[in-house]
Amino acid sequence: MSIEATKIEPKQRFIEMYQDNISDIKNGSPDYINEIRDKAFEQFKVLGIPDKKNENYKYTDLSQIFDNAYKMYITPKNIQFEMNDIFRCGVPELNTKVVLLLNGWYYDRENLIEEFPNGVIIGSFQKAVELYPELVKKHYAQYAKSEVDGMVALNTAFAKDGVFIYIPKGVVLEKPIQIINILMDEEEGLTQHRNLFILEENSQASVVVCDHTLSTPNFLTNSVSEFYIGQNANFAFSRMQNEHNGSKQVSHLYFNQERNSRVNADTVTLHGGVIRNNVHILLNGEGCENNTYGLYLNDKGQHIDNYVFMDHAFPNCTSNQLFKGVLDDYATGAFNGKVLVRKDAQKTLAFQANNNILLTDDADINTKPQLEIYADDVKCSHGATVGQLDEDALFYMRARGIEKKEAKLLLMSAFAHDVIKNIQVPILQERIQELVDKRLRGELSRCNSCQMHCC
C-alpha cells in the first residue's frame, strides 16, 4: 500500500504523512523500534529538511528537492522485473553473494533471513529486527544521530526495511557481499531504506553496493546505513552510483570504528541527477585506520555533493580522504570535508585532499575542506585544487602523434585512477576503471538503456 500527500510545505507534508499513517508505519515493527521512531519524529519536527541556510547543506538545497508529493510505500509493492537486467550489471569473474533491494525493500520475500553455518547472518532489516532484538538494540540508531541531521531523523521515523548483515567474531568472509539497490516503478517514489552492518572483533568482510534505476520516473532516495566495526576488524566498502539523471539521492553512511579496526570506503559516482553523500566516521578507539575515497564524473545538469566528517576521538589513529572529480557541461559539484581532532587524540595523522577538473565555463565547483584541531601533537593537512588538464602533458602527447581527444581521455583516466587504485577487491578495481573510461568517453549512459555490462 502507498501513502500520498497534497501540495504543501515539505516538512509539514512529512509530519502529516507520519501522523496520518502512524499505525501502518508502526505495524510490523517491534516496540523498541517504534519508540526510536517516535523520538526521531519529534526531532524531525524540530530540525525539518535542511536548506541552504544550514552550513552543512550550503551547496545542496534539500528543501527544494523534497518539495514534491512523492509516493512512499510502507509495505512492499510487488513489482516484477527482468532478472537479466541485473545480471547485465554483474561483475564478471567476481564471485559474490548477491542481495537485492527493490525500491528499498528486501527483494527475496520468500527467504528474508539467511543464517550461514559460520554464524554469518544476511537478510532483511525488518526481519532481523524481529529475530535478533538484542543484537539490533545494541547498535541500531546508536551511530546515526537523529538529533543532528533532519534527514536522518526522517529516515529513522519512516524506515522499515533494508539490509542487515552480521559477521561474528573472527569470521573472515572471502567472498564480497554485493548489494544491488534497484529503483523501478511506473511513478515517482520516495525510498527510505535503512541498513545495519555489524562486524564483530577480528572479522573481515567486504561489501559492494550498486545503485540502479530500471525505469524512467524520477526517484528520490533518503537512505541511512550504520556500520559497527569491532576491534581489529577489517572492512572494505565499495559503492557505485549509477542512477539516471532524473533521480535524486541523499545517502548517509555512519561508521563506528573500534580499536585497531580498519575501514576502506570508496564511492564512485557515474550518473545521477542530484546526489548528496554524507559519510560520518567515528574513530572510537586507538590505532584505527580509515581511508575514504570518492570519485565523481558529472556532466549535463548533474549535481554531486560529498560530505565527510572524520571524528578523531582517540589517539594514534590515521585517516585519509581523497576526493576527485571531473565536471563537464553545466554540472555542479561540492565537497565538504571536515576533520575533527579531539582534545586528547594525540599522534593523529589526518590527510584530506580534493582535486577537481572543470571542463567547461558552465561547470561549477565549491569546495570546503576543513580542519578543526584541539590536540597539539598531530600531523594534519588538507589541500584542495580546481584546475584544468595539464597543457604541457597534452602538448607532450600531441607532439608524439596522439590525438587531442585521446590525450585528454588518457589524462582524465589517469586522474581518476588515483582513486580507483585504492579499491580493495582487485577484480572490481579493473571493472570500475573500465567503466570510468567508458564514462569519460561518453559511451556509458544510464543503466536501463545501456547495452553493456554496467557495474
Place this chain on the structure above:
Amino acid sequence: MEKDQDKILNEVTQGEYKYGFVTDIENESIPKGLNEDVVRLISQKKNEPEFMLESRLKAFRHWQTLKMPEWAHLIIPKINYQDIIFYSAPKQKVTLDSMDDVDPDLKATFDKLGIPLDEQKIMSGVAVDAVMDSVSVKTTFKENLSELGIIFCSFSEAVQEHPDLIKKYMGSVVPYTDNYFAALNSAVFSDGSFCYIPNGVRCPMELSTYFRINAANTGQFERTLIIAEDDSYVSYLEGCTAPRRDENQLHAAIVEIVAAKNAEVKYSTVQNWYPGDKNGVGGIYNFVTKRGKCAGENSKISWTQVETGSAVTWKYPSCILIGDNSVGEFYSVAVTNNHQQADTGTKMIHIGKNTKSVIVSKGISAGYSQNSYRGLVKVVKNATGARNFSQCDSLLLGDKCGAHTYPYLEVDNKDAIVEHEATTSKIGEDQIFYCNQRGIRTEDAIGLIVNGYAKEVLNKLPMEFAVEAQKLLQISLEGSVG
C-alpha cells in the same frame, strides 16, 4: 626536555601587556546607551552636514533589524549595547596649529607608545594620524603631503572639507547593509582617517594611523577610507593598543580601500589591543570589516596583518578584484594565547579577467586559545584566467588550544586555477633537538622557530613595523624568552 618546554610555555603566559596604562586625560563623553538620539548627538557634536546624519540614521535603522552573527568559531558573551559609551573624545579647546599645542599628557601617552608624533621623529618619514578614543588627535606632516596633492587627514575633517569625495566613496566598498558590525559602525562611527592619493602620485612616505582606546566603557568605532587614483601608490600602516581593564571593550571598525587603474595600495596592520589577562578577563572585542576594491585595471591591494591582541578577533580583510589583471594579496600572522579567540581570514572575489590572488596565513595558538582561519576564494563565471594560491598553516603550542581551518573555494570558471593547502602541527621536536645540539637553549629555539615560521609574512611588513611585529610576537608568545 618536555618539562622544559612546558615551563617555557608557562612563562609565555606571563608575558605582560606592556601597553596597559591609562592616560588621565579629560574626556568628553556622552551618556551610555544607543538610540536615534545618540546617533543624532554624535553627528551634531561633529558638526556634520545633513547627508552624513541621514546615512547614519539609515544605517542605525538597518542595524536594529539585524542579529549578531553566530557563524564564527567564537564564544562571545552577549554584548549589551546600552552599556557602552558611543562617543568619547579627548577634550580639545582650541584647534591646534603646531605640535606645541598638543596636550602634554596626550603627548606623553604617545611617547610611551613610541609613536613618532614629535617633529624629530617625523623626520624619519612617517606621517601619523593618531586616533585616541575614536577622535583623531593630530595629523602630522600634512603640509608636505598636501604639496603633492595628497589628502591625509581625520575623517571628520574630510567630511567638512571634502564632502564630495566622502559622498562618492563612503560605503562604496562596505555598504552599511554589509553586516551587523558594519551597520553599527556606519551609525555611530566617531572618527577615523581619510587618505586620498591623486593621479600619478607615489606617496613618498608611509602613512600611519595609531588607534588607542583610553576611556573606560567606551567603544572605538573608527572608519578609514583610502582612495588611490590612477597610477598612484601608497603604503599605509595601522597600529592599535588599549589600556588594561577588567571589562570588555568593543571595537568595530570599517576600512575601505579603492584602487583605480594601475594603483597600488599596501595596508599593514599590527593589532595589539589588550587581550585580557591570563584568565580571560577583560580584553577588546575586535570586530572589523576591511575590504578593498581593485576597481581599475592592473590595480593591486595588499593586506598584511599581525594579530596578537584582542580577546576576540573577527576580521576578514578582503579584496574584490574587479579590474582586469588586478591582484589581491593577504599575508597574516595571528597569534592567540591564554583565552584569546581569533576567527580571521580573507575573501578574494575574482570578477575581472586574469586576476590573481595570494593568501598566506600563519596561525599560532597557545594556552587555552582558539585560532581559526576562515577564507573564501570565489571565481565568478566571466573571470577567465583567474589564479589563486592559498596556504594556511597552524602551529600548536600546548595541548589545550585549538587550531582550525575553514576554507571555502567556489569556482565557476574552467580557466581558473585555485589551490589551497593547509597543515597543522606542533613545533618539531627534532627541530628543537637540532638547535639544542648546537648549544641553543630550548627557549631560544622556540623563539627562533616561531619567528622563522612567521617570516614569510613579517617580510611583507614595512621595516619599522617588522621590527615592532617581531617584538610583539615575542611578547605575546615567548614572555621573557628570547
